[in-house]
Amino acid sequence: MADLARTISPSITPEPLIEGPDDDLTLTDSVFAPVWKPTAKGWWFLFMICLGGTGMLFSAIGWTVYKGIGVWGNNIPVAWAFGIINFVWWIGIGHAGTLISAILLLFQQKWRTSINRFSEAMTLFAVICAALYPVVHTGRPWFAAYWLFPYPSTLGIWPQFRSPLTWDVFAVSTYFTTSLLFWYLGLLPDLAALRDRSTGKWSQRLYGIFSLGWRGAGRHWRDYMSAYTLLAGVATPLVVSVHTIVSFDFATAQLPGWHTTIFPPYFVAGAVFSGFAMVVTLIVPAREFLGLKNVITLRHLEAMNKVILATGWIVAYGYAVEIFNDWYSGSRYELGHLHEKMLGPFAPFFWMQMFCNVVVPQIFWKRSLRRSLLVMWIASIFVNIGMWLERFNIIVISLHRDFIPGSWAAYAPTIIDVSLFVGTICFFGMNFLLFLRFVPSVAANEVKELAHEMRHTHV
Amino acid sequence: MSAPSQIVVPRLPWEGGRKQMLAALVIGVVSLVLWFVSMRMTSTERAVYSWLWALLFWITPCLGAIGWICAFNAAKAKWIILPRRTLELIGGTVGIFAVLFVFVAMFMRDIYPWMRPEAFDEEARRLFEHRHKWMNQGMWFGRAILYFLIWIGLAERLHRWSLAQDTADLPENTAKAWTLSPAALPFLGFAISFAAFDWLMSLNVTFFSSMFGLYVIAGCAMSAMAVWILVTIAVKTPINGHHLHSMGKLMFAFNCFWAYTAFCQFMLIWIADIPDETPWHHMRIWSDWRYVGYFQIVFHFVLPFIILLSRGLKFDKRKLGFMAVWLLIAHAVDTYWIVMPQLTPDGPHFGITDLFAFLGVGGIAIGFFIFRMRGKNLVPIGDPFLPVSLEYRP
Numbered sequence: 001m002a003d004l005a006r007t008i009s010p011s012i013t014p015e016p017l018i019e020g021p022d023d024d025l026t027l028t029d030s031v032f033a034p035v036w037k038p039t040a041k042g043w044w045f046l047f048m049i050c051l052g053g054t055g056m057l058f059s060a061i062g063w064t065v066y067k068g069i070g071v072w073g074n075n076i077p078v079a080w081a082f083g084i085i086n087f088v089w090w091i092g093i094g095h096a097g098t099l100i101s102a103i104l105l106l107f108q109q110k111w112r113t114s115i116n117r118f119s120e121a122m123t124l125f126a127v128i129c130a131a132l133y134p135v136v137h138t139g140r141p142w143f144a145a146y147w148l149f150p151y152p153s154t155l156g157i158w159p160q161f162r163s164p165l166t167w168d169v170f171a172v173s174t175y176f177t178t179s180l181l182f183w184y185l186g187l188l189p190d191l192a193a194l195r196d197r198s199t200g201k202w203s204q205r206l207y208g209i210f211s212l213g214w215r216g217a218g219r220h221w222r223d224y225m226s227a228y229t230l231l232a233g234v235a236t237p238l239v240v241s242v243h244t245i246v247s248f249d250f251a252t253a254q255l256p257g258w259h260t261t262i263f264p265p266y267f268v269a270g271a272v273f274s275g276f277a278m279v280v281t282l283i284v285p286a287r288e289f290l291g292l293k294n295v296i297t298l299r300h301l302e303a304m305n306k307v308i309l310a311t312g313w314i315v316a317y318g319y320a321v322e323i324f325n326d327w328y329s330g331s332r333y334e335l336g337h338l339h340e341k342m343l344g345p346f347a348p349f350f351w352m353q354m355f356c357n358v359v360v361p362q363i364f365w366k367r368s369l370r371r372s373l374l375v376m377w378i379a380s381i382f383v384n385i386g387m388w389l390e391r392f393n394i395i396v397i398s399l400h401r402d403f404i405p406g407s408w409a410a411y412a413p414t415i416i417d418v419s420l421f422v423g424t425i426c427f428f429g430m431n432f433l434l435f436l437r438f439v440p441s442v443a444a445n446e447v448k449e450l451a452h453e454m455r456h457t458h459v
Numbered sequence: 460m461s462a463p464s465q466i467v468v469p470r471l472p473w474e475g476g477r478k479q480m481l482a483a484l485v486i487g488v489v490s491l492v493l494w495f496v497s498m499r500m501t502s503t504e505r506a507v508y509s510w511l512w513a514l515l516f517w518i519t520p521c522l523g524a525i526g527w528i529c530a531f532n533a534a535k536a537k538w539i540i541l542p543r544r545t546l547e548l549i550g551g552t553v554g555i556f557a558v559l560f561v562f563v564a565m566f567m568r569d570i571y572p573w574m575r576p577e578a579f580d581e582e583a584r585r586l587f588e589h590r591h592k593w594m595n596q597g598m599w600f601g602r603a604i605l606y607f608l609i610w611i612g613l614a615e616r617l618h619r620w621s622l623a624q625d626t627a628d629l630p631e632n633t634a635k636a637w638t639l640s641p642a643a644l645p646f647l648g649f650a651i652s653f654a655a656f657d658w659l660m661s662l663n664v665t666f667f668s669s670m671f672g673l674y675v676i677a678g679c680a681m682s683a684m685a686v687w688i689l690v691t692i693a694v695k696t697p698i699n700g701h702h703l704h705s706m707g708k709l710m711f712a713f714n715c716f717w718a719y720t721a722f723c724q725f726m727l728i729w730i731a732d733i734p735d736e737t738p739w740h741h742m743r744i745w746s747d748w749r750y751v752g753y754f755q756i757v758f759h760f761v762l763p764f765i766i767l768l769s770r771g772l773k774f775d776k777r778k779l780g781f782m783a784v785w786l787l788i789a790h791a792v793d794t795y796w797i798v799m800p801q802l803t804p805d806g807p808h809f810g811i812t813d814l815f816a817f818l819g820v821g822g823i824a825i826g827f828f829i830f831r832m833r834g835k836n837l838v839p840i841g842d843p844f845l846p847v848s849l850e851y852r853p
Binding site: 014108240244248251252253254259260261262263264265306309310313316317318320321322324325328329330331365 | 533535585586589590593641642644645648649652656667668669670671672673719720723724726727728730731732733735853
């Protein structure tokens with residue numbers, strides 16, 4: 001390796017994935033420290049805000065159930081609005097977890113090890129937030145199982161198996177189950193380590209129960225590795241299938257703006273784009289406050305920004321070919337939609353979407369900006385906003401101009417819509433803070449394994 | 460660091476393949492002449508359709524190879540370095556297609572409906588008029604030149620940087636390739652997609668599909684990997700089983716991606732059932748072309764999917780080589796299914812013109828490819844990360 005190091009110029013020499021001392025004890029201590037330390041005031045402050053927001057969420061849900069979904073801003077023709085916009089937005093955010101865990105594992109990307117646990121947890125909480133919307137949108141959540149659960153249809157009326165909404169229930173529930181298993185399986189060795197290092201009686205018992213008798217025996221590791229790889233193999237097509245089917249919710253329709261064949265891959269890429277942006281939004285402050293800068297290095301953050309740039313280009317490709325085909329089709333409806341999108345009453349939202357999703361990620365071509373914490377954090381928030389606007393534009397702009405001009409209508413969300421949306425953000429934040437507090441947010445066992453590997457090979 | 464003892468990296472330029480090169484060139488040139496003769500015996504339209512199909516089949520692995528090199532460089536992948544030179548040369552073959560494309564350009568009037576609007580009804584003429592600013596002969600030519608400039612420029616630039624490292628200590632060329640490649644990927648993606656719109660989608664009057672470009676790109680990526688596997692085996696690049704396994708996995712993954720794009724495109728058009736979009740699939744379903752479609756479902760996706768799931772198979776040169784040939788045959792059928800139904804909507808009529816076009820384009824392309832391989836070291840011996848690639852054990 002010495003010969004190699006001499007011949008490689010500094011610009012192409014990779015930085016280490018773990019900074020500072022990388023012995024097992026130091027790594028375990030630094031990764032577990034946030035769990036052992038007394039709860040910080042800042043954590044309580046954020047938790048109380050999120051708890052308050054969660055209260056607002058459930059109040060808004062309660063009001064919706066009490067009064068009916070007429071309290072939302074939906075109308076005819078915009079019969080689908082914030083509910084589905086936020087559903088798709090959250091599902092998209094939930095994609096980064098499985099992508100980092102499964103696909104990067106299959107691609108042998110070593111940099112995933114420090115961030116996979118973090119993003120898997122994010123996936124779970126994002127999918128829970130997403131699932132709230134269709135359940136509440138039924139208007140009568142106690143019937144949600146009947147409306148949504150795809151059980152055999154003896155009357156041939158419901159569930160409608162030709163509807164992508166039914167496929168969505170299959171896809172999202174399978175995705176959630178697999179993500180949960182994947183996350184939990186990865187946690188087992190660390191939960192066992194927490195059990196062994198706990199001093200309190202209750203924490204020993206609780207971590208003991210959740211670690212399912214893990215002793216770190218050779219047989220445990222062998223089974224663990226095969227199960228982990230197998231779940232990665234299962235999760236990979238699921239990442240693609242979930243957002244593909246979400247895109248079918250729109251693309252199977254005949255509505256201009258919804259019906260375009262590029263939607264499946266463009267939705268998947270958009271989901272990864274927004275998921276990674278959310279990981280950056282959360283991980284930049286978290287690594288600072290939890291003292292995890294030695295394992296979540298600038299190289300990790302830079303790699304994530306590169307993924308944002310790459311998926312941003314796929315999304316931009318989707319926008320471009322969609323616009324081109326709308327025009328090329330010569331269809332008066334497609335052309336009308338294109339006109340509305342670019343010059344209609346919601347046009348500022350469209351151009352803002354273009355700015356956030358196409359223009360802003362281009363800053364990541366420059367290495368120094370890819371590595372600037374403040375720049376990447378602000379850019380990631382722009383991407384989150386841009387991806388929310390994308391869903392808003394797909395849904396509202398396409399719907400608000402019906403085929404019959406007499407049915408045209410504007411759309412504005414109500415305070416309940418906004419409360420539900422802001423409430424899910426707080427609910428997500430609350431879950432995430434609990435996760436950071438009680439579970440190691442970095443997979444200690446994987447980081448230690450990587451450290452061993454780094455000592456013996458050139459990673 | 461020296462290479463592990465079991466791998467011997469050839470340090471001398473490759474001088475093999477002379478016979479194969481000459482045979483390919485002779486077959487290519489003779490077939491080209493016979494294709495011309497068959498044009499007189501059948502029709503210009505028939506012959507140009509065949510040529511377009513052959514061109515599409517043979518150019519797609521080259522475009523895919525350029526894309527793969529850019530993608531590998533963008534990811535700073537090091538395992539591919541040992542077999543990379545042949546991939547560069549597959550991409551470098553794209554130059555010959557700029558010459559072979561002349562026959563499509565010369566006879567474009569015979570195949571593109573928008574070139575002869577007078578032969579169509581008023582509705583179609585209105586559509587042609589709407590598209591005229593984009594879809595006219597001058598713009599079409601201009602774009603074709605631009606596509607070839609992007610493809611050739613990119614393939615040559617990356618190949619020359621790599622080649623220069625063979626004779627001089629130039630680690631900065633690796634850094635340059637890592638910088639250029641990600642920046643080039645969007646241009647490459649748009650160039651292939653818009654070439655697909657210009658050359659293939661516009662064969663049909665009404666058809667439009669935003670997925671169509673990606674569908675062609677998926678075919679490019681899969682076929683490039685298949686050709687690369689075959690060439691790597693044929694020239695005996697000293698790769699280990701893990702290299703082959705990873706190449707096999709990528710071929711498998713992109714064959715799945717091809718099926719994904721094909722299915723989504725078909726399903727969305729079928730389920731929405733909008734009159735403007737459906738004719739393209741309609742003529743492929745409600746005619747004898749449906750059997751070609753069934754063939755593709757089974758032999759392009761289902762069976763290769765099941766077979767390529769095997770891990771052991773992807774370590775075996777002979778078996779993986781067999782699957783690469785299989786998928787290339789399926790790709791030939793797929794490209795035929797893309798181009799030819801427009802000419803014979805009732806069903807496939809594979810004729811001698813198709814064969815001559817296929818052998819003509821293929822023979823010349825393969826001859827040119829071997830010609831460019833000769834005299835070069837088929838392992839990038841000067842790449843600073845070659846030792847990492849030699850050690851590849853994921």
